[in-house]
Amino acid sequence: MRPTVHDIAASAGVSLATVDRVLNRRPGVRAATRAKVEAAIDRLGYVRDVAAANLAKGRVYPLVFILPDSNNSFMHGLHAEVREAIARAAAERTDIRVIEIPAFDPAALVVALDAARAERPAGVALVAIDADEVRDAVARLAEKGVPVVTLVSDLPGSRRDHYAGVDNIAAGRTAASLLGRFLGGRAGPVAVLAGSMLVRDHRERLEGFAAVLQAEFPDITILPVLEGRDEPQRAETLVAATLAAHADLLGLYSLGAGNRGLIAALKAQGGERSLTVIAHELTVHTRAALQDGIIDAVLNQDAGHEVRSAIRILKAKADGLAVVEAQERIRIDIFLRDNLP
Template identity: 70%
Template sequence: MRPTVHDIAAEAGVSLATVDRVLNDRPGVRGVTRAKVEAAISALGYVRDVAAANLAKSRVYPLVFILPEGDNPFMRGLEAEVRRAGLHSATERTRLSVACIPAFDAAALVRAIDAAIAEGVSGIAAVAIDAPEVCEAIARAQAAGIPFVTLVSDIVGSGRDHFTGVDNMAAGRTAGSLMGRFLGDQPGPVAVLAGSMRVRDHRERLDGFLAAMAAMPANRTVLPVLEGQDDPKAAFALISGCLASTPGLAGIYSLGAGNQGLVKALADRGSTDICVIAHELTADTRAALEIGLIDAVLNQDAGHEVRSAIRVLRAKADGLPVNAAQERIRLDIFIKDNLPAGPDEDEQPGPAGN
């Protein structure tokens, strides 16, 4: 049987109240008595159930999600999932809030992290931007005892506690394998539309895509990356220009957001002879799949990511282990033939078979 506080009190020869003061690091215990209690804890191998203690004290966890602002459908889906989780947060002893900042703005992310630290939150989840100043802000959060989860895009080596998102290198390789198989011997180069190479998920997807394309039997040119900042208008201009300047274009890989602009540019061209692979099943990519403008969509479940981040932050705050298998975010592949029942436009679909 696991040792209890009663066992500690008996071993140290003190009252339960004294044991409680030591466990909760409260004053009113002489140094010699504290030493006896700590020795008893060590001798008995007592491990405190922090979660149970917090439940008994009715502790509430204030958690903040820092997300990019703008009309990126996937990010708005994440925000909607956080707010949906917030409706049930009281019963789960959490209080959720969202801070939206300009996309790809490292300075704004740093300010938001520092503001959360100043508020004394119990945990921070953020879509990370790979920059030294962001790593320094994460270090400040950890120095303050605040667990930090990177969401969707990671910063390896930043000291963050956990990454919640898909394996983006594998996602890029998957896109490259699909592109190579779909195109077969069809000639022509492939274009890549990204948001920004400043975020790790976009860089990893590109690296995986290039590696998979290089392994294909056909030697195919991949054009320089078009960075649309996940902005539909910028994406529309870039893809329209690419279509006009590259008559033999064989494929397009959209590894970020801005797909509304991509779809509009493809629709304006009025042809479905280009292989197009994109990320995230939204209203725009779903409609494009249905009419053949997009061939495949790689999707991650926003709801799972939000729930996972909450579980991890609470576990870290309590000093409890994380169930790695439960927190693994899977990648779903959708084509026209396996689309799930249509969700509301501002919601992300649940997991579907791949």
């Protein structure tokens, strides 16, 4: 049987209240008595169940989510998943506050991270922007003992504790494999629509995409990247201009979230030609485009899983507990119109 606090009290010859004070590092215990209790803990091999202790105390975990205020369907879905987590707050013993910032704005993200640090929450989750000033702000949180989880887009080389998102290089490689096979050996250019090269997930997807095309489909070339900043109107304008300028265009990879604009531009060209199109995130818009044959395949990440994962990890880190890596792995789902959920 696992030793209990009663066993510690009996072994050390002290009261349960004294054991509780020592375990929780509270004052009011003489040094000699504290040493006796700690010796009994070591002797018995007692391991404290922090999660159970916090549950018994009714501990609430204040968490901060920093999300971009972006006009795209995926981010709307991510916000909705956080709102659902807020609705579960009583059952999960969380108190979640959301800070919204402009998309792709490192300075605004730094301000939000520093504001969160001043609150000393149990943890912070953020959609990261790959910038040194953001790494510095994350380091300041770490110095205060505040766990940090990156969502959707990672921040390698920083002091963040965990990343809740898909392997974006693998996602880009998967997109290239699908595109190359769909094109069946044809040669020519393809276009890439990104949000911004400031975010690492977009850069990594492009890296994986380009690597597979170069190695396995060398007759397919990539045009200069279109940066639509995940804004539908901007994305539509950029895609429409590319379609007009490149009559030999074979396909298009939308690696960000500007898919409403992409779909609008493709619809506007009518039935003049057929492109192979790979996009990210299954939304109401990409689902309809899959069903209509405008998009050929969608790579999806489960925003709900990412939010739930971030919460579990932040709570575990706050308690000094290990993370169950297998539970927190975010899958890349591939949807065609034939297997839509």
